[in-house]
Amino acid sequence: MAAVEKRRPAMTQAASITDSGRPGVSRAAVTAESEEDFLRQVGVTEMLRAALLKVLEARPEEPIAFLAHYFENMGLRSPANGGAGEPPGQLLLQQQRLGRALWHLRLAHHSQRTAFNNNVGVAYECLSASGRKKKPGLDGRTYSELLKRICRDGEAPEEVVAPLLRKIQCRDHEAVPLAVFRAGMLTCFVLLEFVSRAGALYRLLEDPGLAVADRRVGQAVLDTLAGALQASDDTAPARYLEAGSRLGPDSLALAMDRALVARRPSAAMTREEFLEKAAALFIAKVKPVG
């Protein structure tokens, strides 16, 4: 910091010189430093460039909040605020690293595949470049904790995501390769989106008066989805066509209609149950780590 303070008067001098036209050779030799040079030397140019790239990559809706958060993270990362070295500091550091990794992971939606993959890589580095004593690398404990954090923040009910965590978690002592990490993160984020879609679907199925969905209708829709997911043909185009046909409005309307043929009122299906059953369909297709 002190070095920066020292440079400041020199910089103002240099600036005044450039303003007044061609500087004298003798004075310029003493302080050959323009504004641009200064910015480059203290690393602001690089920092702003990186920040702008992140903005372009993530295209946030509120760029100011995004940048504020970004620089806050930058502050956390710099060594001055970082490792205090004491045991409680270690724990705090771990939490900070998790938070930073999470922030990177959330920068881009998983459908922006390149950006998402980049961010996953950065997050992986964040987590694996850990304390001085430990060897670099990501252990299963951190990975599992990160998964839990993502799911918790994703507002998905615990019982819905628990089966997924069981499937893709690693054991505490295991070293997690980047590919496994990336697949886990992607799966986790996609599941969260899936669950929120399922929530929207449940709202559509809700009886406006009762605010719950009819069990038969809910089950019929889920069964149709399950049927589409287990399409008979293995070749991709035919399977997609078949799924498209099964999930078309006509087909779904028929399924729901059939479910309601008996007009008797029946039991309700709660939102949690619906989400759980829907997520089970998704989780069945996830390959477990091994």
Add this chain to the structure above:
Amino acid sequence: MSRVSVPCHVKGTVALQVGDVRTSQGRPGVLVIDVTFPSVAPFELQEIMFKNYYTAFLTIRVRQHTSTHTPAKWVTCLRDYCLMPDPHSEEGAQEYVSLFKHQMLCDMARVLELRLILRQPSPLWSSFTVEELQIYQQGPKSPSMTFPKWLSHPMPCEQPAPLLEGLPDPSRVSSEAQQMWALTEMIRASHTSTRIGRFDVDGCYDLNLLSYT
């Protein structure tokens, strides 16, 4: 339509000529090639394919299995089929030829043996034959000719059923369900081949495996 190649044994060409082959000045105008099927039961011939080499006319005779008691008969199934429109000129001399069973004069069921009789009346060509001879029989019928039910879905008779009122909007339900399907399909398609290196099965280790490592 699918076809299956039949393993066959093509015997050497036999020239029909008056006089001694080696001393006589004239070249033979007729060649005979016998084709046998030693490892195949009598089959229905679907197609004969070969590459011509300066043969002008082709006659094929076939020996067919009739019944266990009567000896098999030789029948002419193709007579003087023209391979070269003008035997003195190149046209058609080196073409690939396919002859199908519907071009034959007789039924081609239960074939035991074939005899190809090749004629070349023109003395211009020093030799003639057919090459790359292949015999095909009909393959199994392609299985997926029945269309899946969803292709003709929804059935016209099911369509007009009036939907109950109070049913959720099918198109919006469909849109959400399709999104969910797409997400699941994406995860199904994206899988990593990297393994974390677990050797246990349901939390237990194979003792042999441990002792080797």
